[in-house]
Amino acid sequence: MRNLFVGYWYKNYLDIYKKTPKKWELLSSSKLNELKPFKCLLGKKILVIGKDKILHCRKRYPHAPYKKLLKAIKLDLYNLFPSKTLEFIALPFEKTSTYVLFDIWAWENHEFLQIKKFFPFSYAIPEDLAFYFDTPELSLIHI
Numbered sequence: 344m345r346n347l348f349v350g351y352w353y354k355n356y357l358d359i360y361k362k363t364p365k366k367w368e369l370l371s372s373s374k375l376n377e378l379k380p381f382k383c384l385l386g387k388k389i390l391v392i393g394k395d396k397i398l399h400c401r402k403r404y405p406h407a408p409y410k411k412l413l414k415a416i417k418l419d420l421y422n423l424f425p426s427k428t429l430e431f432i433a434l435p436f437e438k439t440s441t442y443v444l445f446d447i448w449a450w451e452n453h454e455f456l457q458i459k460k461f462f463p464f465s466y467a468i469p470e471d472l473a474f475y476f477d478t479p480e481l482s483l484i485h486i
Contacts (some may be wrong), residue, residue, distance in 0.1 A: 346385055348361050348462075349391060350388070350390045350391065350458065351393065352455075353394075353395055354395055355374050357378060375458070381461060388462065389465070390458065390462065394469075397450055398424045398450065399448050400423055400447050402416075402444070402447060403444050404416070404442060404445060405442055405443075412433075430451075430467075431448060431450075432469065448471060455467075
């Protein structure tokens with residue numbers, strides 16, 4: 344089994360876990376301003392962004408190709424949330440004949456990029472998405 348490492352970013356902390364065959368093992372827990380580089384070459388690294396770091400809204404957009412809708416959401420992002428530096432993910436919640444209703448999650452870019460320097464994750468997922476679908480599933484967003 345390939346190594347799996349998960350960073351959980353919440354409040355002003357980052358916890359790093361390693362998946363062992365039978366359980367999850369806590370490797371480190373530290374404040375963001377006390378982070379030390381995480382040294383591990385092999386394995387997937389995922390960042391889970393805690394609910395306290397996430398801004399969420401649901402917004403309606405007219406039908407269009409998915410890539411165009413993402414561009415529209417990106418342009419609209421700063422009208423939806425009170426920040427100028429955000430990362431985001433958007434997933435369609437409901438589709439009708441006239442519109443697409445999107446769930447949009449956004450988070451601050453500054454601390455996000457700071458974490459990436461110390462824990463070089465390849466995927467990020469808002470904590471809310473871990474419970475988004477009825478069947479167990481993990482959706483990863485390549486950064």
